[in-house]
Each structure stands twice: as structure tokens, then as C-alpha cells.
Amino acid sequence: MKLLTLDDLEKKASQRIEKSVFDFWQSGAGDLSTLKENRNAFSRYKIIGRTMVDVSRLDTSPKNELFGKKFRAPIGVAPSSHHTLASPRGELATAGACENTKVPIGLSSYSNYSGAEVKDAAPNSAVFFQLYVFKNRKVSEQLVRRAEQAGYKAILLTSDTPYLGQRYADARNNFRLPRNVRLGNFEDLDDGKGNKIKIPHPVEQKKGDSQTASNVIDPSLNWAETIPWLKSITNMQIWAKGIICGEDAQLAIDAGIDGIWVSNHGGRQLDETLPTIEALQDVVDAVKGRVPVHLDGGVRTGADIFKALAIGADFVWVGRPALWGLACNGQKGVEKMLEILIKDLSITMGLAGTPSVADISRKSIVRFGPRYSKL
Numbered sequence: 001m002k003l004l005t006l007d008d009l010e011k012k013a014s015q016r017i018e019k020s021v022f023d024f025w026q027s028g029a030g031d032l033s034t035l036k037e038n039r040n041a042f043s044r045y046k047i048i049g050r051t052m053v054d055v056s057r058l059d060t061s062p063k064n065e066l067f068g069k070k071f072r073a074p075i076g077v078a079p080s081s082h083h084t085l086a087s088p089r090g091e092l093a094t095a096g097a098c099e100n101t102k103v104p105i106g107l108s109s110y111s112n113y114s115g116a117e118v119k120d121a122a123p124n125s126a127v128f129f130q131l132y133v134f135k136n137r138k139v140s141e142q143l144v145r146r147a148e149q150a151g152y153k154a155i156l157l158t159s160d161t162p163y164l165g166q167r168y169a170d171a172r173n174n175f176r177l178p179r180n181v182r183l184g185n186f187e188d189l190d191d192g193k194g195n196k197i198k199i200p201h202p203v204e205q206k207k208g209d210s211q212t213a214s215n216v217i218d219p220s221l222n223w224a225e226t227i228p229w230l231k232s233i234t235n236m237q238i239w240a241k242g243i244i245c246g247e248d249a250q251l252a253i254d255a256g257i258d259g260i261w262v263s264n265h266g267g268r269q270l271d272e273t274l275p276t277i278e279a280l281q282d283v284v285d286a287v288k289g290r291v292p293v294h295l296d297g298g299v300r301t302g303a304d305i306f307k308a309l310a311i312g313a314d315f316v317w318v319g320r321p322a323l324w325g326l327a328c329n330g331q332k333g334v335e336k337m338l339e340i341l342i343k344d345l346s347i348t349m350g351l352a353g354t355p356s357v358a359d360i361s362r363k364s365i366v367r368f369g370p371r372y373s374k375l
């Protein structure tokens, strides 16, 4: 089978990976409404292709540098957990692919290889360390300090997971991580006074009950307390992931956040919420260029990336496609996935009459039908 699109990679991955693991990747929360709408909503936007524009030179590089680095395209791999379920080198392979392709990666707190190991594999690409804040703050504090020491540029605070979404596929499959899956970031933690602290391995959770895995996470996070606390323990930038409305973007900026990441966790958390591409305009308009705005959720083609850039995103990220690439062919599979996206973005730009990312603007797209309105 020729692997030409991300859908092809998805199909091939489904044939290679055990069903309960593939379901864990693919599934969303509740009725899967958010998950499905993340994809469907892109097709409500249409590109106005301009002709007779000199597009003999196409430049996919982002409009602005990210952490002082010039990447090849405004595309990156979003944080997702447990890459060794897809391929033995796990996050080392994913990050290595990003490094070779010259795009950034965000590493999950729940990666199997540690932040330092991944940074060694991808010194330029490993820029975001994704953070869950645990009820035991000493745990998160050590994760942050280790990330800073390893050379990460920013903490990506996941703000949409006070509890884990209801993922019925995992419950039906009695899904539970195998015990031999490493949690690289949680090894040898101590409370700073020499006392060991442990985060329970998800194998200790009740089979099929993901909620028991998430009860270590602090559900009391809030802008007023959490952001100043994070700023007091690190000099890295602090970004917020999981924002889907302008009001929260404003509150995040008021609290001192350095960047906004529009996300609904790939439809795995709040069901029946806004698809990210629909939420983007409100967030961009509220942010007014004060901090960068990134987006993930259902991005699968160059046209999807183009539409998000046109609405005003500075960068666009993919989650599941990296897992599919890994499952198909390890590091080379992730490189293939990224090359497909970059080529597709480049061709879309050429056909739309926008030779550089700076040429893509709201004038480049239209939207069918009424947008949501506030009640």
C-alpha cells in the first residue's frame, strides 16, 4: 500500500497495532462529538485560491521564530504519552524524526523516555515539556527543574485535564498499560529533603478505569495561584494548552502566560465542546498579537494547516499522526508523516497564490454557514 496521506498511515497503523492500544490512541471522550467535530469543522472553511501570482519560490518556514529557532514549517508534534507502545525507541524515535525534519516537538510528562534522554536525541526540536500538575506539587516541581536543566525552552501546562475524560473504548477493552512500560520522567523522584516520592504506575489502576490513573492530578489549578507558582520555580516560559475561548486567553495573559495553545486534547477530555478550528478566531481576536497562538486537533492535511494559519495561528501541531507514523515504521514513519504534511502545505500554498506563510491571511479563506453565537 502506498503511503501518500496521513489517512494511509492511520490505516496501516491500525493493521499493525493491537486493538486495545489502537483504540486508546484513537478514542475520544463521551459520544466522540468533540473528536469527530475537530475533523469535520475544517471542511466548513474554504480556501480562496488566487491565480496569476508568482509562486515559483515557495517558503513554508514560519512567519516568526519559535524560541529563537527557525523551523522548516509551522508544524510540530504535540505531546502524547507512551510512544513505546508504538515502537521500542518511542519518543527517541519521534523526537529524532522531528530533529531530522527540522520541526519542534512537545514532550509529554508521561513519556517513556525521560526529558533529558529526549533532549539528547533532539537538541533543536525538543522545546516544550508538557506538564501535568500533581496534587503532590513536589513531583511537578522536580519535573520542571529537570526540564529546565535538560534545556527545554518552555513548560506547556495542560489546563484541560482536572479529571480524565470518560473514554468508553478504554473501559470496554479493560485497557491498562503493561507494567514494563517505563515512565522516564518519574524515576528517582524525591521531595528535595532526600525522601523518595512515587507516582503510581498506571498498571496499578483499576483495569479499564482511567479515572483512577488521573486522581493524582491536582483539580484545583487556577490562573491566580498556579501561574505565579510556576513562574516562581522556573525561568522557562510558561504556555497554556487547552484554551478554547477568548476569555480564558485573556485571563491567561493577565496571569503572565507566554503563549496560548488552542486545544481540546484531541477530543479526549470535554465532549461536546468547540472544535479547535472554530475556537481559534475568538482566541486570536482576544490575544491581539500579544503572545503567540498555537493550535492542535484534527489537523491532517496541508489545507488544514493553511486554514489555521489563515485564521491567525502561528503554529499548528499534530498528535495521533505521530503515533501512526511510529507504528508504521519507527522514526522513518514519523519522518514520512511530517514530509507528507510539509509537502502538502507547500503545494496548497502554491495553488492558493500564497508563496510564503506571511502571505496567508484571513483574506485567504471563507467560512460556510453561521458561526456559533454566545447566548
Ligand SMILES: Cc1cc2nc3c(=O)[nH]c(=O)nc-3n(C[C@H](O)[C@H](O)[C@H](O)COP(=O)(O)O)c2cc1C
Binding pocket: 024, 025, 026, 038, 078, 079, 080, 081, 108, 109, 110, 130, 158, 241, 263, 264, 265, 266, 267, 268, 296, 297, 298, 299, 317, 318, 319, 320, 321
Ligand atoms: C494517545 C494520546 C495521548 C496523549 N497524551 C497527552 C499528554 O500526555 N499530555 C497532553 O497535554 N496531551 C496529550 N494528548 C493530546 C495531544 O497533545 C493533542 O492535544 C491531540 O492529540 C491533538 O489532536 P490530534 O490527535 O487530532 O492531532 C494525547 C493525545 C493522544 C491521542
Ligand SMILES: CCCCCCC(=O)C(=O)O
Binding pocket: 081, 110, 164, 213, 214, 215, 216, 217, 265, 268
Ligand atoms: C494521569 C493522566 C494521564 C494522562 C496521560 C495521557 C493523556 O493525556 C491522554 O490523553 O491519554
